[in-house]
Amino acid sequence: MPAAYGFTAYGGPEVQRFLDPPRPVPGPGELLVEVHAAGVNPVDWKVRAGMHRAFLHLDLPAVLGREAAGVVVRLGEGVDAFAVGDPVFGTTDRGCGGYARFALLTASRTALKPAEVSFTDAAVLPVAVGTAYDGIAQLAPKAGESLLILGIGGGVGVAAAQLAHAAGVSVAGTAAAAKRGFVESLGATVIPYDGAAFGERLRTALPNGVDAILDLVGGDALRSVLPVISLGCRILTVADPETAARFGAHPLKRESTTETLTELARRVADGRLDPHVRSVFPFEDAEAALREVESGHPWGKVALDLRAHR
Known part of the structure; x- marks a missing residue:
């Protein structure tokens, strides 16, 4: 071989x-x-x-x-x-x-x-799940706060949803309509981005805006959720620096330490994270x-x- x-x-x-x-x-x-x-x-x-x-x-x-x-x-x-x-x-x-x-x-x-x-x-665990852990740690959403994850159906989003939900955060995320059942199984509300009337679905799901946004898509993703970006909303993004600055977002920074990986493995081992x-x-x-x-x-x-x- x-x-x-x-x-x-x-x-x-x-x-x-x-x-x-x-x-x-x-x-x-x-x-x-x-x-x-x-x-x-x-x-x-x-x-x-x-x-x-x-x-x-x-x-x-x-x-x-x-x-x-x-x-x-x-x-x-x-x-x-x-x-x-x-x-x-x-x-x-x-x-x-x-x-x-x-x-x-x-x-x-x-x-x-x-x-x-x-x-x-x-x-x-090291790349996608580690990125999710670092993102949630940097946003630091508290129990009772709301978090919107752009691209929740991918590897990073799946882990981030579980980590935030376990902390008592109200989680919503954008994903293809075909992933609705999968996303909901993570304890999150799905907002399908495909098809017409995305803005209406967004406002219906999040009428009071959100406390934090984790953007895992980049490009026009942040522009598409402008209706729920309220004053004081914390935004972390993988978008280019120019786009990030335009929306007052901060870049997602990676840590990926032995301590982080050990904690993630512990959570997988005891069933808190999949x-x-x-x-x-x-x-x-x-x-x-x-x-x-x-x-x-x-x-x-x-x-x-x-x-x-x-």
Whole structure:
């Protein structure tokens, strides 16, 4: 079997292929992990498309994947919080490398995997679920307040809805009408963005506006919810800085620490949080897994299982 899946040049899906790079060697602050599962995220195809070239410098060909879970096989210099044989999950070093038999994880952004948490669930926690945790922490909605999540049906939105709902926050979110049942199962009110009369549905669902908005869409998403942006509304966004400034929004900042990942795994283990891994592909179907995410319409999270074979 090939050792990894990645891309040989910046561009579309046609530049993706299986690769056979040498096994990585962990440097200071790194772990070498035998990967059991890897999360598949929109950031992966954006890296391949060259959207992150300005700040993520890669030598091509490069292996895709920003998060993974597996078993430690080697420790880099200065790593003393983990041991060989530990089941772990975390963020891949240098922002790529997770779609592989062996991957490097950054120790300061890696945590031990509880026995109650599957490798596929653990693998999808660092990026989307970690982003949701950071977003809710930065907005700090209190019990009884209202939160509107733009793009609630994706991996980040699904986790953010659960985290806010568990804190006693009244949650609503925009999503495709087809996801109504799924979103409502998270304890949130869905406001379908497709079809006519979105503004009317928005005002009906939130007649008094909202206390906070988590924008996970960018673009024109904030403009579309102007009717519920009242004075004092706290807004966190993934939109570009110019758009953010126009609406008085703040950028969503990532922390992704070992402590955060440990807390997320604890919540999954005791049933308070479900990352909703809806699609698990064997490694040989990595192309199909990324295609599902790149389509822009997955429900919940997508993962690769590197131990599964058809």
